[in-house]
Amino acid sequence: xxxxxxxxxxxxxxxxxxxxxxxxxxxxxxxxxxxxxxxxxxxxxxxxxxxxxxxxxxxxxxxxxxxxxxxxxxxxxxxxxxxxxxxxxxxxxxxxxxxxxxxxxxxxxxxxxxxxxxxxxxxxxxxxxxxxxxxxxxxxxxxxxxxxxxxxxxxxxxxxxxxxxxxxxxxxxxxxxxxxxxxxxxxxxxxxxxxxxxxxxxxxxxxxxxxxxxxxxxxxxxxxxxxxxxxxxxxxxxxxxxxxxxxxxx
Numbered sequence: 333x334x335x336x337x338x339x340x341x342x343x344x345x346x347x348x349x350x351x352x353x354x355x356x357x358x359x360x361x362x363x364x365x366x367x368x369x370x371x372x373x374x375x376x377x378x379x380x381x382x383x384x385x386x387x388x389x390x391x392x393x394x395x396x397x398x399x400x401x402x403x404x405x406x407x408x409x410x411x412x413x414x415x416x417x418x419x420x421x422x423x424x425x426x427x428x429x430x431x432x433x434x435x436x437x438x439x440x441x442x443x444x445x446x447x448x449x450x451x452x453x454x455x456x457x458x459x460x461x462x463x464x465x466x467x468x469x470x471x472x473x474x475x476x477x478x479x480x481x482x483x484x485x486x487x488x489x490x491x492x493x494x495x496x497x498x499x500x501x502x503x504x505x506x507x508x509x510x511x512x513x514x515x516x517x518x519x520x521x522x523x524x525x526x527x528x529x530x531x532x533x534x535x536x537x538x539x540x541x542x543x544x545x546x547x548x549x550x551x552x553x554x555x556x557x558x559x560x561x562x563x564x565x566x567x568x569x570x571x572x573x574x575x576x577x578x579x580x581x582x
Contacts, residue, residue, distance in 0.1 A: 486562065487569040490547055496580035497524035498544055499570070502563055511556030517541065524582060531582055 441449055460470050501520040505512040521540050525532040532540075544550045549563035570577055 483562070483565050484569060487566050490549070490566060491570075491575060491577070494543075494547075494577075495524070495540075495582045496577055497521060497582060498540065498549075499577050502544070502549055502559065503567065505550060505557050505559045506564065506567055511553070511558055513556045514541075514552075517557055528582060 456474075460474065463470055463473070497520050501517055504516075504520070518537050521532075521537045541552070544563075545552050547562075548560050549566060551558045551560055569575070
């Protein structure tokens with residue numbers, strides 16, 4: 333396709349302007365108020381139209397480049413985007429992220445959320461002072477609350493990326509009295525892939541199951557699958573917070 337010349341664009345804009353003038357003014361072609369209103373309301377649409385016509389060749393080339401880049405990314409990541417997030421390492425509750433600092437110094441607070449943390453600390457400190465009991469008892473209460481808060485935080489993180497099919501398998505493992513066979517676990521994957529083969533694409537059963545292990549939801553051993561402590565808490569988390577995981581398409 334060729335580009336329009338400047339003269340052609342001027343001619344086109346003049347023609348469209350005359351047509352709008354005649355149609356918009358009707359029986360009063362000399363009514364400047366009608367023309368002003370019509371011209372004002374049509375100025376931006378006309379500008380966009382003229383730009384699109386004048387540079388349509390460049391726009392088409394740009395869209396082709398963008399489509400090519402998206403296609404390349406999809407080839408690297410597989411046929412879907414959500415599985416990209418499941419390639420991350422799971423949150424291990426025993427790693428350094430979930431341990432207390434090695435020193436007694438309070439960590440520095442920065443950013444917009446600093447005041448919110450400080451205010452909450454004051455409330456908690458006042459509540460702790462009002463409690464009856466030894467310092468050790470108060471510390472146990474604080475650590476219990478800290479453990480629950482961190483577990484909930486990791487569960488929200490898991491919920492953002494876990495698939496419905498994986499939650500269904502986790503429920504089945506939790507209800508099993510013995511180790512859950514891998515041969516039965518693959519049925520949940522195959523069922524989901526059959527419903528949406530395009531979504532699962534190149535996301536293999538091994539990768540699908542490995543994510544659950546990395547995120548500390550299950551343990552995989554030679555006898556089958558067992559639920560982990562975090563997996564048990566994650567099920568409770570879904571119930572306590574009323575998470576609508578059943579509505580997930582995958």
